[in-house]
Structures are given as C-alpha cells and as structure tokens.
Amino acid sequence: MRDVAIIGVGTTAFGEHWDKSFRAIGIEAGMKAMADAGISGSDIDGMYIGNMSAGHFINQKNIASLIADYSGMSTNHIPATRIEAGGASGAVAFRQAFMAVASGLSDIVLVGGAEKMTDLDDVKINSVLDTTADAEWEAGMGMTFAGLHAMIAQRMIHDGTATREEIASFAVNSHYHGALNPDAQFRKAITLDTVLKSGLVASPLRVFDCAPISDGAASVVLCPLEDARKYTDSFVKVSAAEQASDTLALFQREDITSFGATVAAAQKAYRKAGITAKDIDVAEVHDVFTVSGIMALQDLGFFRKGEAGKAVLDGQCQVGGSAVAVNTSGGLKARGHPIGATGVAQIAEIAQQLRGRADKRQVENARYGLAQSTGGTGSVAAVTVMEAI
Amino acid sequence: MRDVAIIGVGTTAFGEHWDKSFRAIGIEAGMKAMADAGISGSDIDGMYIGNMSAGHFINQKNIASLIADYSGMSTNHIPATRIEAGGASGAVAFRQAFMAVASGLSDIVLVGGAEKMTDLDDVKINSVLDTTADAEWEAGMGMTFAGLHAMIAQRMIHDGTATREEIASFAVNSHYHGALNPDAQFRKAITLDTVLKSGLVASPLRVFDCAPISDGAASVVLCPLEDARKYTDSFVKVSAAEQASDTLALFQREDITSFGATVAAAQKAYRKAGITAKDIDVAEVHDVFTVSGIMALQDLGFFRKGEAGKAVLDGQCQVGGSAVAVNTSGGLKARGHPIGATGVAQIAEIAQQLRGRADKRQVENARYGLAQSTGGTGSVAAVTVMEAI
Numbered sequence: 001m002r003d004v005a006i007i008g009v010g011t012t013a014f015g016e017h018w019d020k021s022f023r024a025i026g027i028e029a030g031m032k033a034m035a036d037a038g039i040s041g042s043d044i045d046g047m048y049i050g051n052m053s054a055g056h057f058i059n060q061k062n063i064a065s066l067i068a069d070y071s072g073m074s075t076n077h078i079p080a081t082r083i084e085a086g087g088a089s090g091a092v093a094f095r096q097a098f099m100a101v102a103s104g105l106s107d108i109v110l111v112g113g114a115e116k117m118t119d120l121d122d123v124k125i126n127s128v129l130d131t132t133a134d135a136e137w138e139a140g141m142g143m144t145f146a147g148l149h150a151m152i153a154q155r156m157i158h159d160g161t162a163t164r165e166e167i168a169s170f171a172v173n174s175h176y177h178g179a180l181n182p183d184a185q186f187r188k189a190i191t192l193d194t195v196l197k198s199g200l201v202a203s204p205l206r207v208f209d210c211a212p213i214s215d216g217a218a219s220v221v222l223c224p225l226e227d228a229r230k231y232t233d234s235f236v237k238v239s240a241a242e243q244a245s246d247t248l249a250l251f252q253r254e255d256i257t258s259f260g261a262t263v264a265a266a267q268k269a270y271r272k273a274g275i276t277a278k279d280i281d282v283a284e285v286h287d288v289f290t291v292s293g294i295m296a297l298q299d300l301g302f303f304r305k306g307e308a309g310k311a312v313l314d315g316q317c318q319v320g321g322s323a324v325a326v327n328t329s330g331g332l333k334a335r336g337h338p339i340g341a342t343g344v345a346q347i348a349e350i351a352q353q354l355r356g357r358a359d360k361r362q363v364e365n366a367r368y369g370l371a372q373s374t375g376g377t378g379s380v381a382a383v384t385v386m387e388a389i
Numbered sequence: 390m391r392d393v394a395i396i397g398v399g400t401t402a403f404g405e406h407w408d409k410s411f412r413a414i415g416i417e418a419g420m421k422a423m424a425d426a427g428i429s430g431s432d433i434d435g436m437y438i439g440n441m442s443a444g445h446f447i448n449q450k451n452i453a454s455l456i457a458d459y460s461g462m463s464t465n466h467i468p469a470t471r472i473e474a475g476g477a478s479g480a481v482a483f484r485q486a487f488m489a490v491a492s493g494l495s496d497i498v499l500v501g502g503a504e505k506m507t508d509l510d511d512v513k514i515n516s517v518l519d520t521t522a523d524a525e526w527e528a529g530m531g532m533t534f535a536g537l538h539a540m541i542a543q544r545m546i547h548d549g550t551a552t553r554e555e556i557a558s559f560a561v562n563s564h565y566h567g568a569l570n571p572d573a574q575f576r577k578a579i580t581l582d583t584v585l586k587s588g589l590v591a592s593p594l595r596v597f598d599c600a601p602i603s604d605g606a607a608s609v610v611l612c613p614l615e616d617a618r619k620y621t622d623s624f625v626k627v628s629a630a631e632q633a634s635d636t637l638a639l640f641q642r643e644d645i646t647s648f649g650a651t652v653a654a655a656q657k658a659y660r661k662a663g664i665t666a667k668d669i670d671v672a673e674v675h676d677v678f679t680v681s682g683i684m685a686l687q688d689l690g691f692f693r694k695g696e697a698g699k700a701v702l703d704g705q706c707q708v709g710g711s712a713v714a715v716n717t718s719g720g721l722k723a724r725g726h727p728i729g730a731t732g733v734a735q736i737a738e739i740a741q742q743l744r745g746r747a748d749k750r751q752v753e754n755a756r757y758g759l760a761q762s763t764g765g766t767g768s769v770a771a772v773t774v775m776e777a778i
Contacts, residue, residue: 001493021525047634055444055517060524062475065768068634069641077653079632080769081481084471086451092470096485103492104390128444135449136410243468245436245457252458264466379454380469 001102003225004238006386008037009348014216014336015185022058022116023070029217029341030071030112037221038231039108041072044221046106047080048097050090050113051340056128057117067112079106086132086375087288089113090218090343091243091382098241101222113344114217125213132376134249146210146289148250148377150202153291156257157204162294164204166309168195170290171208171334173312174327177319178334180361185214185336192313195290209290214336218345228389236354239273239368240385242266250377259292259378262299266372266383270301273368273385277301280385281366282325282353284346286374287332296372297326300383319361328353328361346371347384354388390491392614393627395775397426398737403605403725404574411447411505412459418606418730419460419501426610427620428497430461433610435495436469439482439502440729445517446506456501468495475521475764476677478502479607479732480632480771487630487773490611502733503606514602521765523638535599537639537766538678539591545646546593551683553593555698557584559679560597560723562701563716566708567723569750574603574725581702584679598679603725607734617778625743628662628757629774631655639766648681648767651688655761655772659690662757662774666690669774670755671714671742673735675763676721685761686715689772708750717742717750735760736773743777 010032012025020028026049034040047068055061068080083093090113100106117125130139133148156162172192178184195208228235244264250256270276277300285300287293297308297317302324311317317326329335329349332342350369352358371384399421401414409417415438423429436457444450457469472482479502489495506514519528522537545551561581567573584597617624633653639645659665666689674689676682686697686706691713700706706715718724718738721731739758741747760773 023525053444053450055442055520058524059520059528061442061473062521062637062765062768064474065634065765066523066637069637069768074634074636074768077633077635077650079484080634081485081632082473084450084473085453095468096470096488099485099488099492099494102494103488105488105491131444131448132451134455135447136412139448243470244466245454245463245469246466247463248451248455248458261466376451376454379451379458379463 033219050093088375091373162309174331178330216338261381422608439479477764480762551698563720567719605727650770
C-alpha cells in the first residue's frame with residue numbers, strides 16, 4: 001500500500017443556492033480543488049462522489065457519471081463512482097478514493113461531495129432524511145431522525161453524563177467558529193440563551209440544536225504521497241481512513257449514549273496512524289444535532305464520558321482553547337449540512353488547518369487533525385486522520 | 390496489489406417476491422455465498438452492497454448498515470459500503486470489493502447486490518428507472534429509458550448494422566437459457582414471433598425486448614488468491630475489474646450505437662488480464678433491452694459492428710454454439726433484473742461456469758469468462774474478467 005496525500009481542496013459556500021443547479025455547485029467545488037492542486041482534468045484517473053439523495057432531491061441518480069460528464073472527464077472514460085452512506089456519504093467516498101490511490105489502481109483521484117436539498121419543501125426533505133433510520137422499525141412507525149437524537153439527549157441528561165446547558169453549548173461553539181468562516185451558512189455568534197429559547201423540535205432538542213438544510217459541494221484531490229511535491233508545496237498526509245458499522249436501529253444498542261461505530265473506526269484509525277486521541281490538535285465532528293457533537297468528542301477519546309459537555313460549555317474547544325479545537329469550520333450546525341458534501345468539507349477544513357490556511361480560525365501549530373462523520377443514527381461512521389507535512 | 394479470488398457465490402431466485410422483504414432476500418443470498426465459501430460471519434472484514442434505489446422502492450437508504458446489521462456483522466463493526474451506479478450498481482460494488490482485497494485493506498469481503506422493486510406500481514417504478522438518465526435534458530423532458538434505447542435500435546436499423554429480427558433474437562437467446570435456469574424469473578423458451586408480436590413499448594422495441602421488473606439478491610465472497618485454498622477447492626481468479634464513464638445524456642455522443650464506456654472498460658480489462666476478446670468462452674452482458682445486448686457483443690470485441698445480430702439470430706451464442714456463449718443465466722431478460730443484484734448475479738453465473746457448476750447450461754471447458762454491466766444509457770460500464778483455476 002502506498003502513502004496518500006491531499007494536494008488540493010475546494011468548497012462552495014454552503015447555504016440556500018436557489019440560483020445554482022446541483023451540477024453547477026458540484027463542478028464549482030471540483031474546479032477549485034483542481035486549481036488548488038495545480039492539476040488539470042486530464043491528470044485525473046478516478047473519481048468518487050458522496051451523495052445521499054439526489055434521486056429524491058432532484059430526480060437524478062447515476063450522479064457519478066453526471067459529475068464526470070459535466071467536469072469534462074467522460075471523454076477520458078475515467079471510472080466515477082457514487083457512494084451513499086447517509087450522513088457519512090462524503091467521508092465514505094473519501095475512503096474509497098484513498099483505497100484507490102493506496103492500492104495503486106489509480107494515481108490522481110478527485111473526491112466530490114454534493115447535495116442540493118432546498119428545492120423541496122420541508123416535509124418532503126424530512127421524509128428523505130428519515131430513510132437513513134430503520135424504515136421498518138423506526139421511520140415506518142413514525143419516528144423521526146430528530147426524535148431519535150432527542151431520546152439520546154434525554155438519556156444523557158437522565159444518566160447525568162451531560163446537562164441540558166452543556167448539550168446546547170455545542171451549538172454556541174459551532175456558531176462561534178461559523179462567524180469566522182466566510183463560506184458558512186450562518187455567520188453569527190450565538191449565546192446559550194439563543195439555543196434554549198428557540199422553537200422546540202423534539203424535547204429537549206430545539207431548532208438551534210439541529211443542523212440546517214443546505215445546498216453545497218466540496219472536493220479534495222488525492223495522489224500518492226511520494227508524488228505530491230510534483231504538484232504543490234502545500235499538502236497533507238492521510239494517515240488513516242477508517243470506517244465501521246453498527247445496528248441500523250437505535251433500540252438494538254446496549255448503550256444509546258455512545259456510537260460504537262465511531263469508537264471502532266477511531267481506534268483503528270489511531271492505531272494505523274500510530275498516535276492517540278491526545279495527539280489530535282483540531283477535529284471536525286458530526287454535529288448533526290448538538291447531542292451528536294458531545295457524543296463524538298467522547299467516542300473519539302478526547303474526553304471521558306460525562307466530561308465533553310463541561311469542556312465545550314467552558315469554551316475549551318474553541319480556537320485558542322485549552323483542549324482540541326472542534327468544528328473550526330462552523331461544523332454542520334453553522335457552516336451548514338448539505339449531506340453528501342459534509343464529510344468531504346470536514347476533511348477539506350482539516351487539510352486547510354494543517355496547511356496553515358485557515359485564516360481567522362487557524363489553530364496554531366496544528367500537526368494532527370481528524371474528521372468524523374456518521375450516517376443514520378450512528379449506524380455507520382468514518383474517521384479520517386491527517387498529518388501536516 | 391494482491392491477486393483476488395472468488396471463493397463462494399449465492400443467489401436467490403429472481404422474480405416477484407411479495408412474501409419476502411428486502412432484508413430477507415439480501416440475507417438469503419449472503420448466507421448462501423458464505424456457506425458456499427466455507428466461511429462464517431466472523432471471517433468477513435468488509436462488505437459492499439450494490440443497490441440502485443431502496444430509498445425509492447422501500448423508503449430505506451443507508452442499506453449497507455442494514456445488511457451488515459441483519460447478517461449479524463454490525464457486532465464486529467465491519468465497514469459496509471453501498472454503491473449506486475444505476476444498472477451497474479452491483480458490478481461497481483464488486484469492483485470496490487476487489488480493490489479492498491487487492492490493496493490489502495481487507496482480507497475477506499462479501500459483495501451483495503439486492504433490489505426489491507415490485508412493491509410499487511409500474512408508473513412509479515418507471516419514474517425511478519428514468520432517474521438514471523439525465524434529469525435535466527432527458528427524463529425532465531419526458532424521455533423514458535425505453536425511449537432512449539428505442540432510438541438506438543432505430544439508428545442501428547437505419548444504419549444497416551442490425552435488422553429488427555436480429556435485435557429481437559437476443560431475447561430468444563436469453564429465454565433459451567432462462568429455460569435451463571431454475572432460478573430464472575422466466576423459464577420458457579420463446580420464438581422470434583413471440584418478440585415481434587408482443588405489445589409495443591417504444592417503437593421498434595416491444596415488451597419482449599425489455600428486461601422485466603424483478604426482486605432478487607446475489608452475493609459473492611472474495612479473498613486473496615493465495616489464501617483461497619484454505620477455504621475451498623473450487624474458486625476462480627478475478628483477472629481484471631474495470632470501470633468507465635461516458636456522457637450522461639445520449640444526445641451528446643458522436644455515435645449512439647456503441648457505448649464508449651463498455652469499449653474503454655473492456656480494453657483495459659483485456660490488457661490487465663493479458664488476453665483478447667477471442668479468449669472469452671462465456672459472457673454475461675447487460676441486455677436490459679435486446680438492443681443493448683447486441684451492442685454489448687460488439688463493444689466487447691466479440692463481433693465486428695454489424696455482425697453480432699447475425700450471430701445471435703443464427704444461434705451461435707447459445708451454449709454449445711460456435712461463438713462465445715452469451716447470457717447462459719437467462720440474462721436480464723429471462724433471469725430477471727433486480728437492478729442492484731444484476732451485476733453481482735452476472736459475476737456469480739460466470740464463476741459457476743468456470744467452476745463447472747452450471748448444470749444444464751454448462752459451457753464445456755470454459756477457461757475465461759466476462760461480465761458486463763451498464764448504468765444509465767451506457768453512461769457507466771463495468772467489465773469483470775475471471776479465469777478458471
């Protein structure tokens with residue numbers, strides 16, 4: 001297996017892009033990543049696309065071919081593959097691209113993630129989101145994705161491993177960083193009160209506990225580490241890209257306040273990278289709800305169970321804080337959550353941090369970074385570890 | 390890169406399974422493949438699932454986690470990944486699994502393909518199928534998947550590269566073999582008259598030119614070639630697994646009577662396997678319509694343009710015929726076409742042929758076999774070459 005490097009990244013602004021089509025945002029991110037990497041389309045010999053549901057959102061499946069076509073690469077007939085893994089679609093697509101380069105089957109691979117969600121009404125959008133839960137035993141019984149996460153929050157509060165305020169503080173942390181990111185959907189800092197007084201969604205979770213509905217795309221370019229310097233002086237090493245599964249339905253887990261798939265993927269990733277959780281300087285975690293952000297920090301080993309909420313409420317996870325810097329992009333909550341794009345955008349943010357290109361949200365001397373994505377209610381998780389070179 | 394072997398295969402009967410759920414057929418195929426390979430669930434360290442549209446057909450996305458869960462493998466938190474590439478979903482999933490084993494990232498990988506289509510009404514089913522065409526420039530304008538293939542047939546007839554009877558004869562060839570396959574959806578031989586007098590779908594294509602709507606699942610187990618004998622005495626080598634893309638929309642091609650993605654994937658696959666088209670003894674090709682079957686035989690290099698139809702009409706592609714044996718399983722037309730399952734089932738059929746286990750439809754002394762799948766109107770193609778050991 002060859003070592004793999006990220007040599008370029010590109011993202012669109014996240015938000016409501018009623019003036020741009022799915023293919024337009026997909027291409028915009030891809031072109032930016034290629035320009036950043038200093039390559040042209042004819043250099044690319046493989047493509048992976050993370051997308052959750054263009055079939056529902058814009059009546060388009062087979063979108064790997066669409067993106068290859070509209071970026072001009074179908075003339076070379078390059079292999080282009082779409083991955084769907086719910087909210088982890090982008091991160092799992094990245095892992096396939098990593099594998100293609102590591103194996104030697106491909107040399108320069110473009111990974112894209114894209115989703116165009118805002119063309120449907122909210123009821124339809126939410127019925128699509130619920131398809132990542134168990135259709136027979138959860139969604140089919142009327143359970144929603146927010147409802148499942150609300151039960152996790154209730155259990156945490158009941159167990160005493162997080163208070164309501166600690167859970168809510170994850171959104172404050174994300175918005176603090178979102179205000180520093182010009183591409184974020186929400187660029188306003190908020191207070192704990194903003195979260196706790198917003199409209200109720202599924203008790204105890206309120207609107208500001210939930211990531212928004214978004215349009216957006218992100219892209220990164222991979223090549224063998226030994227070739228990276230041919231293209232750019234600024235690249236990062238992909239130290240590990242791991243993935244794990246868990247039961248589809250939440251009720252089948254022994255403990256619903258920890259995602260076993262995140263734990264398993266993280267442990268494997270640390271082992272492969274030869275580091276521990278303590279070595280991570282900056283992390284992007286999957287805060288599709290505030291409560292999933294708190295859980296992630298514990299499942300990734302940054303904090304012991306019951307300690308993550310306190311640290312976030314205390315501001316320790318902000319840029320310049322005393323602990324790992326978390327969701328410097330604004331996270332899913334403030335940067336936005338165009339589902340298929342999210343996992344790739346997280347990796348792009350970490351790559352920019354490790355290249356020292358994160359502007360106002362730069363973590364000083366960041367050496368190791370991590371991105372964590374989940375799909376469904378933690379039924380799939382992907383953990384990617386990167387290292388500054 | 391390591392050499393890769395197929396050590397087990399399993400398929401359900403294809404047809405209308407109103408009494409079985411998606412998860413039930415997925416597990417049935419997986420369990421059969423594991424039993425055939427002589428392995429248990431704890432041996433498996435990776436899983437890939439080809440599925441086109443469980444999100445539309447049964448309101449379930451995130452189905453890699455579903456299958457991992459219901460086959461008992463989520464307790465080991467193995468990575469499980471879903472691939473969607475329209476009609477090529479199963480074949481592209483197989484290629485990812487091949488890559489995982491070849492790279493050394495995984496050792497024993499289960500590939501599954503499954504689709505449960507018959508729970509929706511025909512109008513809804515067809516609207517889902519049309520999402521693999523271009524939503525903006527084809528399906529959105531009212532063009533159907535059958536309509537696109539009808540235009541290809543019209544062009545062939547106009548150019549004189551196939552007659553209407555030659556095109557229709559592909560269905561006769563598939564049904565001839567389907568009658569020999571106890572798991573086929575249609576197990577009756579038909580005549581040219583059956584095709585030519587069936588109901589009109591999109592001129593010149595009639596009902597018997599079109600593959601049916603089906604439920605079904607298929608599975609194969611892969612491991613490093615050097616380890617295969619630990620598990621079984623009967624295995625085949627995967628000599629090449631290649632994939633290529635083309636424009637999404639048909640009107641953007643210079644020649645619509647050849648699929649450039651099939652040509653590109655096949656040429657790469659032959660080169661990697663160190664053979665030519667002449668070496669292939671048995672092939673499964675993607676006859677989603679009769680006309681796509683005829684095109685495939687030319688694009689794969691078995692016949693020159695204008696020659697495939699004559700050969701099929703002449704019976705040369707039947708078991709025991711003078712040319713390559715084609716679609717001995719019954720093909721998409723007679724075995725059935727549960728979309729995500731099809732690519733995996735084609736590979737399973739070739740593996741059984743090369744193991745000498747194809748019963749009444751066995752091709753004598755078959756050494757090399759090939760499976761070809763396409764998605765959309767040839768906007769993605771996967772070609773897999775296997776060799777008897």
